[in-house]
Amino acid sequence: MKGKRILTGKYFMMGNTACAEGAIAAGCELAAGYPITPATEIANRLAERFPQVGGVFLQVEDEISAIAAIIGASWTGKKVITATSGPGISLMLENIGFAVGVETPCVIVNVQRGAPTTGMPTAGVTGDMVQVKRGSHGDYEIIALCPSSPQEMFDHTVLAFNYAEKYRTPVFILSDAFVGHMREEVVIPPPEQIETVYRKLPEPGTDPTQIKGFLDEDVAPMPIFGRGFKAHVTSSCHDEYGKRNLSDVSALDHFVRKLSNKILKHKDEIIRVEKNYQDAEVVLVSYGAVSRAAAMAALRAGEEGLAVGTFRLITAWPFPEEEIEKMARKAKKIIVLENNLGQLYPYIKAAAAHYADVYFLPPRVLGEIHDPENILKKIREVIQ
Amino acid sequence: MSELINPLHRFIRPGVTSTTNCPGCGNGIVAQAILRAIDELSMDLDDCVFASGIGCSAWVPSPFFNADVLHTTHGRPIAFALGIKMGLPQKKVMVVSGDGDLAAIGGNHLIHNARRNVEMTVICLNNSIYGMTGGQAAPTTPMGLKTTTTPYGAYENTFDISNLVIAAGASFVARWTTYHPRQLTASIKKAIRKKGFSFIEVITQCPVQYGRKTGSGSAVEMLREYKEKSVSVKEAAKLSEEDLQDRIIVGELIDKEKPEMVEEIMKMKKRASGENS
Amino acid sequence: MNxxxxxxxxxxxxxxxxxxxxxxxxxxxxxxxxxxxxxxxxSEQRGGMARAEVILSSEAITDPQVRKPDILIALAEDAVIRHLKKIKPQGLLVIDSDLAQEVKPGDYQVLKVPATSMAEQEGNIVVANLIILGALIKKTGLLSVPAMEKAIEVSVPPKAKALNLNAFRRGLEFKI
Known part of the structure; x- marks a missing residue:
């Protein structure tokens, strides 16, 4: 092999490149995608690096095919990824629901851009925060991470694979053009320091008719193809054995609830937040790159003698409502900062408004990260 | 008294006791041809992975074949199959679906994977109608035909799916009807062994949504019509375009050698990793 | 370094x-x-607007966006028009004086470098930016010369290394 699989070392690296390296470090072997700004660097990097280390990047005819191909490959036991931006996610949504329904581990990167529609491809706007959770039809749960730096593009991608494998679910990296194209110091640790998880499989030689490969809230073993498990994998309503049932609504109820509870039951293990709000009167709630501007605003507010804390969602989904409620019980006022017109704001407000006043502040111009000066202005305004 | 068991019964998923097909449906003939081909090649179902889409024909392998089966979303089985083939290049990947699934909503995946010439066998059951949803017009519905969405007669030109796939670059394409189960089985065997994208179009009867509503009659009448209309590739070559109107050209339409994608990827990986190819 | x-x-x-x-x-x-x-x-591959923002510090950087540049490097006239209003009081404006001529006086220093013509003498106008970087490092001592030279070595294609290094060194010699 010409290339090293894990490029241990320190780099001044672009976020999208770090994401691709994170995938390789996590043991991903197959990616499929379609070119789209501002995510293309991930495909380019994987296309260059994968063949050197035993993987394959497939450039397919559209994003529908990209998500389908990675789901198909995941069912053969491979760790898989696709990277796109909002328009690509819009095309993938039906098959994202498929991946949820048949419990397929996969990582989907959305380097979000100025939207709706074609919008402004090079502008970083986190406008698809709810789409990944609510875009495909029906009730379902997914996991989504919000990196704020190139280092986190690497770290979160590794974590996303681990979550995908552990919970047999699609996991999203909700980046944006700003973080995807950001360059910063990235440290890739030695292989032994990178934790990687692989999905549970049925015991080899198990009688195929006895394999309960679906709908276990504690995650069923995945009867991957090619091992004699004779898996019947259907996105139609099915039972633990994969057997289709299209006539009994109680089977549907069971199907939907088990799938959702598989994530919700493990919320405490999945959810990650960054908290720094002890004794704070005002707490700035944010995620992604905006959280870095929030950190600076809180620091400057402290210099002015104002008690301002921060709360950062690292996982947007499952939604950390208990953590937000806990924070709201301590804070008097909460300012939600998002680089959009308020996508997670209603969810945050619903969790916090009983205990604290909740305000929303978009950036002065969508596509720019909030100026800490403007955040300070808002802090002074809500304190009065 | 000894019990008589169909030799192909061992390929049926245990516990599946009934069929979802309507009486007279062509699905069973095609299912049997596929399983017989696998049997005659001395293969096991564990050598295969099946993918299907949405619609009646997609239910041929799902859940009946006792194999790894991925029953996917509408139009996408070939796109899923591409990923399966990449993950398990040594397995025979087969897609079984209908004309609406493969040629309407999934047309893009059909032509692009034919172009890639990625090794897989796609069996398209073409009944010229949307059966499961109640008899709507498809891209294969003949001009003038009254369906539930063309109550005054279909007004669109149709796809010749086999010719479409040939033009897109597949290395093996055959067309048969459900009147030709033996020939169909022989072509499926060839298709399975083909190093490349192999496509078989099976003209099949839907007596309920097509026969009954369009006046084509019962399954028996439709099969008789297939018999009468069919003309072999060899015979067809002697006939004029006018003579061929309303005929079904059956046989192996193309069988050629060309670079196959999975093999090309293996070569590319060797180049990239610095190994000598 | 702040x-x-x-x-x-x-x-x-x-x-x-x-x-x-x-x-x-x-x-x-x-x-x-x-x-x-x-x-x-x-979205244009060539000739469209382009802007890079860099923040340097001895400490971990929180806010990742340039708000009021301490240093504005204008490689084209358009960049002066577009960005000069954002410059910090007493900031430094570095311009390629071959391409950007008109600079209104204001509360900032101006470093004029005829970078394009100097780069042309080096053999290729595409390295005008390296001339500018050389002059900037000489003027400010922002980063060390060896660090800059190593950065050039690891960042540009091997074939272009000599051209870029020479241009950077030429910039270092520019009389300020």
């Missing part, structure tokens, strides 16, 4: 982004500092 904000403006194809990458690479990998580089550009 937080130092640098904005590089120009048009696509001038090496605007590379200029930012070189500063960030030198700072993080070879000068023991922290750096964040971000960018903005329009």
């Amino acid at each position: 937080r130092t904000e640098i904005l590089v403006g120009g048009v696509g194809g001038q090496g605007v982004i590379l200029t930012g990458i070189l500063l960030g690479t030198a700072a993080t990998l070879f000068d023991g500092k922290k750096a964040v580089q971000t960018q903005a550009y329009s």
Whole structure:
């Protein structure tokens, strides 16, 4: 092999490149995608690096095919990824629901851009925060991470694979053009320091008719193809054995609830937040790159003698409502900062408004990260 | 008294006791041809992975074949199959679906994977109608035909799916009807062994949504019509375009050698990793 | 080193982004500092607006966006028009004086470098940005010369290494 699989070392690296390296470090072997700004660097990097280390990047005819191909490959036991931006996610949504329904581990990167529609491809706007959770039809749960730096593009991608494998679910990296194209110091640790998880499989030689490969809230073993498990994998309503049932609504109820509870039951293990709000009167709630501007605003507010804390969602989904409620019980006022017109704001407000006043502040111009000066202005305004 | 068991019964998923097909449906003939081909090649179902889409024909392998089966979303089985083939290049990947699934909503995946010439066998059951949803017009519905969405007669030109796939670059394409189960089985065997994208179009009867509503009659009448209309590739070559109107050209339409994608990827990986190819 | 904000403006194809990458690479990998580089550009591959933002600091960088540049590097006239209003009081404006001539006097220093003609003498106008970087480092001592030279070595294609290094060194010799 010409290339090293894990490029241990320190780099001044672009976020999208770090994401691709994170995938390789996590043991991903197959990616499929379609070119789209501002995510293309991930495909380019994987296309260059994968063949050197035993993987394959497939450039397919559209994003529908990209998500389908990675789901198909995941069912053969491979760790898989696709990277796109909002328009690509819009095309993938039906098959994202498929991946949820048949419990397929996969990582989907959305380097979000100025939207709706074609919008402004090079502008970083986190406008698809709810789409990944609510875009495909029906009730379902997914996991989504919000990196704020190139280092986190690497770290979160590794974590996303681990979550995908552990919970047999699609996991999203909700980046944006700003973080995807950001360059910063990235440290890739030695292989032994990178934790990687692989999905549970049925015991080899198990009688195929006895394999309960679906709908276990504690995650069923995945009867991957090619091992004699004779898996019947259907996105139609099915039972633990994969057997289709299209006539009994109680089977549907069971199907939907088990799938959702598989994530919700493990919320405490999945959810990650960054908290720094002890004794704070005002707490700035944010995620992604905006959280870095929030950190600076809180620091400057402290210099002015104002008690301002921060709360950062690292996982947007499952939604950390208990953590937000806990924070709201301590804070008097909460300012939600998002680089959009308020996508997670209603969810945050619903969790916090009983205990604290909740305000929303978009950036002065969508596509720019909030100026800490403007955040300070808002802090002074809500304190009065 | 000894019990008589169909030799192909061992390929049926245990516990599946009934069929979802309507009486007279062509699905069973095609299912049997596929399983017989696998049997005659001395293969096991564990050598295969099946993918299907949405619609009646997609239910041929799902859940009946006792194999790894991925029953996917509408139009996408070939796109899923591409990923399966990449993950398990040594397995025979087969897609079984209908004309609406493969040629309407999934047309893009059909032509692009034919172009890639990625090794897989796609069996398209073409009944010229949307059966499961109640008899709507498809891209294969003949001009003038009254369906539930063309109550005054279909007004669109149709796809010749086999010719479409040939033009897109597949290395093996055959067309048969459900009147030709033996020939169909022989072509499926060839298709399975083909190093490349192999496509078989099976003209099949839907007596309920097509026969009954369009006046084509019962399954028996439709099969008789297939018999009468069919003309072999060899015979067809002697006939004029006018003579061929309303005929079904059956046989192996193309069988050629060309670079196959999975093999090309293996070569590319060797180049990239610095190994000598 | 306190937080130092640098904005590089120009048009696509001038090496605007590379200029930012070189500063960030030198700072993080070879000068023991922290750096964040971000960018903005329009969809044209050549000739469209391009902007690189770099923040350098001895400490971890929170806010990743340049708000009021301490240093504005204008590789094209358009960049002066577009960005000069954002410059910090007593900031430094560095211009390629071959391409940007008109600069209104204001509360900032101006370093005029005839970078395009100097680069032409070096053999290729595409390295005008390296001339500018040389002059900037000489003027400010922002980063060490060895760190910058190593950054150039690891960031440009091997074939272009000599051209870029020579241009950078030529910039270092520019009389300020």
